[in-house]
Amino acid sequence: MAMILDAFLRNFNSLVTKMMSDEVGMLLGIPGEIEKLGETVRDIQCVLSDAERKRNKNSAVERWLMQLKDVMYDADDLMDLCQIKAEDRRARYNHPSCSKFGCGINLLSCFHNPVFAHEVGKKIKELNSRLDKIAKKKSDLGLIELQHVVGQGQSNVNWRRSDISLKTDSSVILADIVGDKIEEDTELLVKWLTTEEMSVEENVKVFAVIGMAGIGKTTLAKMVFNETRIQEEFHLKIWACVSKDLKGVDLLKCIIREAGGRHDVAEERSELVPMLERLVRDKKFLLVLDDVWPESQNVWGELLRCAMIGGARGSRLLITTRDGNVARFMNATTTHYVEKLSDEDAWSLIIKQVAIDQIESEILNDVGLKLVKKCDGLPVATRYKSNRWSPSQEGQKRS
Template identity: 35%
Template sequence: MADLLISPLVSSILKTLNSLVLKEFGIAWGLKTDLENLGSTLSTIQAVLQDAETKRGKGEALKNWLRKLNDTAYDANNLVDEFMNEAMRRRMDSKRGIKSQVRATFALLKRLIFRLKMGHMINDMKDRLDAIIGEKNKFHLREGVVETENVCGMERGQTDSLVNELEIYGRTDEKEMIIEMLLNNSSNHDDDVSVYAMCGMGGLGKTTLAQLVYNDGRVESYFELRIWVCVSVDFDVERLTRAILESIEGRGCSISNLDPLLRRLQEKLFGKRFLLVLDDVWNEYHEKWDRLKNALKCGAKGCTVIVTRRIQKVALITATLPIHMACLSEDDSWSLFKQRAFGNKRREKNLQLNLIGKEIVKKCKGLALVIKALGSLMQFKRSESEWLSMKESEIWDLPDDGSGILPSLRLSYEALPPHLRQCFPHCCIFLS
């Protein structure tokens, strides 16, 4: 992950070098030229970093070059931070004033030593960076490939049952099929609780389809209770039971032990036909699922659980019937992209942008999450050159997990401003 973050790091170093405090300090201490030369070298590197980071998957030599640059950039950052800290200390000393000749002489000596030390360190750092720059030509890197302004960010957190049906494309047939199964459930199954698993890779639209089913008027009339819980990675029976109770009762649950929680849940569900949606399930352990399912076997005939999950193994554990979702059709994909990129009230009159957009959509492979992400990104880009840069980006050709999602979403990452990209190292601490 480290080599993904060189560009924002270099931007941060340049920002510090260009600060007024450091410029004044450099002039006062005779290091103005050294700092300017270091800044010039970093600017030369920054000019090609976007292209280098885009092509990082193209060969081991480029990866090694980026790793070497990454290590040197962190050393440069530490050096500039040290220089800034000294500048701030000297500024405070000058405000307090020096009261004796002895202290004045001692301060002058420290100044000369620091000036020599920092001069050597800055020049050594510049030499290291110059050597790295000398290697960049063999990678044929271009300057200023990707712009970093105005981007719509994305995040995956807690889901909910609310949905705007006017913004959904291409799930009508699947929605009707699932609703028909739910309404006919009481006559087709002998189980106390039937479980349907919506299967598919991440970004396909499983949560959206579950929301459409959950909010349909026929479903609302058929079930006495409808409950929505986002599960995610942590399939904790106590937490999920409490979340189900809170959804039913509309308030927080103060019960802390699992057994009374499960008994309270059975009291609320007893004799009622309910629909429970467990969104984004990752758990693969039989015992956890069985414990929760046993507590649900107290309702009326026709009770149903809908599970959305991306892991095939989970469907085999949890589901009475897996439902495999298809990718969006080309027409539905274009409608979704167009709605995000051009908006509902305005239609793009530039025919060339439409043609380029359709080519971008083909690369999204019918994945709703990717289409929405890139559509939201392109709404801020109005020139043909920006759209062509997106379509022709080499990120599309990078290897990934086979889903096509990672190269697509990497384009959104590349468009983030540097100060937002710097958040990623902190996230990695918690993911590693």
Template identity: 30%
Template structure:
């Protein structure tokens, strides 16, 4: 089978359009319906793309059709990038309180209306182009086939690590100190050996970078005998998370398959040790799932801390956070 480049591009665009971070931006601008329509338009074409790529050398007309699809997909990708950039620019300006003139310009009602109109109009033009392309595909009698790669691609794109260069976190010293103070604070009354702190904020505000900076602060973090980093994202699977924690502790992926043996292995590494566990990009709002994981983490020494990064305050509440930093 020929390399399914177009199919992969379509799957990537659908993943981007359906990502929780972009969904928040869409709601912020009131464009969620427009982006949903665009996603469904691409989804409707996706099933024919595998067959189209295999047959593309059979005729000049088919090569031209594929070229039109590529151009339209590039337009979608450019639109997503421009939309996300403008939204993040607004957030950065609001957070850093730049010059009054720039703030007035970006947050003025005419500017917001103009940007929303421009994006809405571009989405309409792209959808019309894609619909015309979709109609023209009927002449080629493609066999529709679908391989669902989106979940894996989305998960891989969100995977984070604990490493960061010092110069990547600029102007966040106060934020970093505030988080570290919360982590090592011994005056807060905590009934259990472990406690959870949450960094809460919309996508793109640098929550992961802030957590990475805290994790790599050698002077302050010597307070903890063991530091662990796991990236969670959307699927809150307790067994998978336990495997990741063990891998972070040992540097090796565990070969154990049974949950009972996994939990025993986990406790070997954390029981009696004051640890810091950072759980990056948490979405889970199911309290029972959190309790099931927390039960396995209780053996740490008094003063152990779990730091989560999340986009939603509801998640921080689900994890019984004693403090939330926004």
């Protein structure tokens, strides 16, 4: 878990660092809060390795890690929402050079909307408060910064070795599943993945799920991954989330672990590739690579293919990506584009998130449909809105 939380914290800290300017603080109405957030995140990062070492023997440390995980999921939703706004701004004003938070002007521009800026500012203050409480507990739990010797006299914090983002796993959150469309898409992908094609020369065929940020690619991939027919069809099922700042060795370790191997007995690519090759040889596998970016699109052709091509015939690679060019580069033979939620499905998602009953949902239907139109059919934006919407307040307004 420490590896996963480290990736969460580093990604979030990267956003926080880019936001550390007086102008951003003023736009969000939270001067000083961003700097405080960055300091708190770094304080927590320093003890993650020790927490991971102690979690199995100390239930309080385990609870501490779970609390941190909950906060970082909310922080990740905020990152996704900012990214959606930034990408929308980039598309509207044609800034092709600005990639994910790679352009300060692009990031800054999404905060000029006062309503959105207020929402982000409020969320950052909430995150600050929650993370501050978590950080204060580390001393009570006896968590310290661990170091180990590297080479001659050099020291390094051992969790810093990982630069792979493992922010997703294969578990399905039922509250995220609404509407017939995702069921239909799941059925279609399962059929594609389990249909044998004798004309295909290679043992491993590549499929791609494509769509913009926050549209539900990962949720769809999770639905497919956990489908009963998939579980029965493939001997090995492996899930890995990749990122722009990918380290090949860390990805190999992740996949080896997911395949049931010992990932901690080797450190070099030359040792890990043969290990993976032995694990998948003559086995029918499904490998899901979630969130592949152009910066990491070589991961299959240059790193994994040589180790995994020895899998049994009918093995599959399923990637999710925002960029259709990535799918083409990775030689995906079949692609599926995820569509936005309908207004009705978006409203159903809010109903699930805020847990209102059928009578309340009928009373608030008109208000709800107005609310979801602001989310533009994006599940991540819809969940974000639902976390800030109070049905009881709406009921008071109507009475």
